[in-house]
Amino acid sequence: MSQTLIEMKNVSFQYEYTQVLKNISFKVDEGAFLAILGPNGSGKSTLLKLLLGLLKPMSGEVQLFGQSIDSFRHKEWIGYVSQKSNAFNSGFPATVEEVVKSGLTKKVGLLKRMPKDVDLKVLEALKSVGMEEFRSRNIGQLSGGQQQRVFIARALISNPKILILDEPTVGIDHENVQSFYDMLATLNEEQNKTIILVTHDVDTVSNRISHVACVNQTIHFHGYKEDFDTISQDQLDNWYGHAVRKIH
Numbered sequence: 540m541s542q543t544l545i546e547m548k549n550v551s552f553q554y555e556y557t558q559v560l561k562n563i564s565f566k567v568d569e570g571a572f573l574a575i576l577g578p579n580g581s582g583k584s585t586l587l588k589l590l591l592g593l594l595k596p597m598s599g600e601v602q603l604f605g606q607s608i609d610s611f612r613h614k615e616w617i618g619y620v621s622q623k624s625n626a627f628n629s630g631f632p633a634t635v636e637e638v639v640k641s642g643l644t645k646k647v648g649l650l651k652r653m654p655k656d657v658d659l660k661v662l663e664a665l666k667s668v669g670m671e672e673f674r675s676r677n678i679g680q681l682s683g684g685q686q687q688r689v690f691i692a693r694a695l696i697s698n699p700k701i702l703i704l705d706e707p708t709v710g711i712d713h714e715n716v717q718s719f720y721d722m723l724a725t726l727n728e729e730q731n732k733t734i735i736l737v738t739h740d741v742d743t744v745s746n747r748i749s750h751v752a753c754v755n756q757t758i759h760f761h762g763y764k765e766d767f768d769t770i771s772q773d774q775l776d777n778w779y780g781h782a783v784r785k786i787h
């Protein structure tokens with residue numbers, strides 16, 4: 540049986556005056572590829588930040604690898620690429636290699652020495668996202684999609700067990716979105732990375748994911764992708780207004 544890596548138990552959260560999430564409970568098992576769907580402002584990014592310990596719930600509990608998030612000490616087991624990662628302009632003074640290497644500071648500490656095989660690790664991380672040819676380029680000279688791949692390599696360099704991505708295809712042109720999801724599916728299948736991503740690309744991602752969670756303040760559905768496929772568009776409209784469309 541696969542291990543539960545993430546669990547939320549009855550989690551509620553509000554910013555100063557805005558109630559955002561109510562009684563959220565769900566589990567993510569090792570090896571899952573989960574897409575979190577929901578309209579703008581429905582609490583998806585907030586949910587990810589609670590999973591990462593960047594925000595604390597008002598009530599309920601978050602567990603990582605079977606432990607309360609408060610006592611969990613292996614933050615390097617979780618790689619995170621935030622929503623606005625790919626926003627470097629062309630003058631930003633860092634190469635692709637330097638950006639990827641900076642992903643190790645979480646593991647080794649800011650002032651400690653990098654491991655001897657750091658260049659090999661950088662190369663391996665870049666290879667797994669198909670970006671090894673670009674390693675000497677300036678990050679700001681890459682397209683949005685290429686930058687996003689570099690940020691995934693940066694998250695991968697500490698060899699995390701879970702990869703959490705917040706709308707990773709924003710800024711990627713339509714033709715490249717499918718190959719981007721194919722790359723994530725390869726990481727999921729061949730490197731056994733558990734992947735959680737927030738996305739609006741329901742249709743493009745749907746042939747790659749294993750699980751879906753439908754969020755709008757609460758969790759309306761969480762389960763296998765095959766079961767999500769049986770949900771009617773009327774039901775989705777009922778949860779979301781017209782914000783999430785299934786197109787086949």
Ligand SMILES: Nc1ncnc2c1ncn2[C@@H]1O[C@H](COP(=O)(O)OP(=O)(O)OP(=O)(O)O)[C@@H](O)[C@H]1O
Pocket residue numbers: 554555557559577578579580581582583584585586
């Ligand atoms: N730092 C904050 N302070 C106060 N309110 C916030 C803050 N961040 C988000 N909110 C509000 O919380 C609600 C949920 O925001 P969140 O970013 O989690 O939604 P989302 O589903 O990720 O949206 P989107 O798809 O637009 O990125 C929104 O109403 C938003 O305005």
